[in-house]
Amino acid sequence: MTIELAEMQRLVREGVPLARAWGVEVLAAADGEATLRLPHHEDLLRPGGTVSGPALMGLADVAMWAALLSLTGGKDESLTSNLSITFLRPPAPRAVIAEARVIKKGRTLSYGEVLLHSEGEPAPCAHVTTSWAALPRPR
Amino acid sequence: MTIELAEMQRLVREGVPLARAWGVEVLAAADGEATLRLPHHEDLLRPGGTVSGPALMGLADVAMWAALLSLTGGKDESLTSNLSITFLRPPAPRAVIAEARVIKKGRTLSYGEVLLHSEGEPAPCAHVTTSWAALPRPR
């Protein structure tokens, strides 16, 4: 059920066009955990120079998807049902790292959390929890 | 303290580059309520033809911002602290309407909700609650 990083990155970019547009990279994905990287983009900044909230939410969403895909060998079985993000400090104007972790993989509902931080900065800039519902049928 | 729609749209697009990139329109904004429209974009779709989650989150975020700005005459006084979205049904591959409403405007924390639905479709595709914290200083 393992899956190559390159294949995971391909899946994630194909499934979420914004991830492709933003050049999101999959750095690690195994055993229900995944690390993704959002490269620096001028057009994802807010005035003041911090990475915009919607970009962080999008990154967290695909990071959890990668963590879930790591448990199914890349088989897409669920869809975001809820995503809750709390912003902890303004992210610096550089790349953002997302560390996702599946807390529960259920038959109908799965749940996990994602910590986001600026690259090279250990303190988190945002924390996310997210629920995923099983797909009624393959998408 | 009223503010023209065109001016509101300019503020929102200037403050959130993704809103500009996606061509988000402000249809109404007054008295703590705002209606925004995300036009149809092929590159905001997921395979299967539904508008992607991150696009809905981004739209909801700027919709609440517009609702808050409608109470301050366009003066930017707060920043998203938390945003929680629940997806209720897949949005159709067309424009999305966001209806935001401030539930509480506080000195340090404000709170509101946003209903999202496909244009011409009354049933909501997503519901959002969001908290905003007062800015320590003007941004």
Place this chain on the structure above:
Amino acid sequence: MTIELAEMQRLVREGVPLARAWGVEVLAAADGEATLRLPHHEDLLRPGGTVSGPALMGLADVAMWAALLSLTGGKDESLTSNLSITFLRPPAPRAVIAEARVIKKGRTLSYGEVLLHSEGEPAPCAHVTTSWAALPRPR
């Protein structure tokens, strides 16, 4: 599929022992909406004289349950999956009213919101959103 208020109150108190212990009353319940009342109790106060958070959460939870039961003729088909409460202002030391509303009744997931306010005080003291998952089997 209608159900008497007295029967609804009996169901709610039987299903949630805390609701019985606190004397929660069902004032209305029909068509996916329900109004419940938590009477004043000295031992549900915090120092400072406001109704404690856990009491508000418990009240909101049973209020949504009543709203859902109003759609099924009292048939218990789901279980709280997520409950998110935001406290807006300290509730006065008197009875609390909860107004619950089902936003979506789905086959596997339902979702709704609850506004809480002190009796006789229109401004909400808390707002709740909550998701309910279909029961795998009758409980």
Place this chain on the structure above:
Amino acid sequence: MTIELAEMQRLVREGVPLARAWGVEVLAAADGEATLRLPHHEDLLRPGGTVSGPALMGLADVAMWAALLSLTGGKDESLTSNLSITFLRPPAPRAVIAEARVIKKGRTLSYGEVLLHSEGEPAPCAHVTTSWAALPRPR
């Protein structure tokens, strides 16, 4: 700034009457982390024999309070602003353990998470995130 466990337990039970009524115990509290225990109570069960949701929410709320108090030497400086709980599996009809952790201690907003599990059962029955706002004045 350290504080004795017995003193912490006294604070927590005094501040939250439900914690006293339920006999909540503080097993550990230091450096922004706290472990609390809710003893088994027949009247906190739901039909079917699982611990009721409101009891879990109340336990999580006081657990985060203890974790925050561990950072201030017991000085009460904030109030729950938001609490979001996701139920992962039905808790067994026995004592429940809550492990709280402050993720960010800010001047105006703090944030943390709580894992809940049945005593002797490693898999979590619920996960909580919660935000706390600084008190305008001592309570």
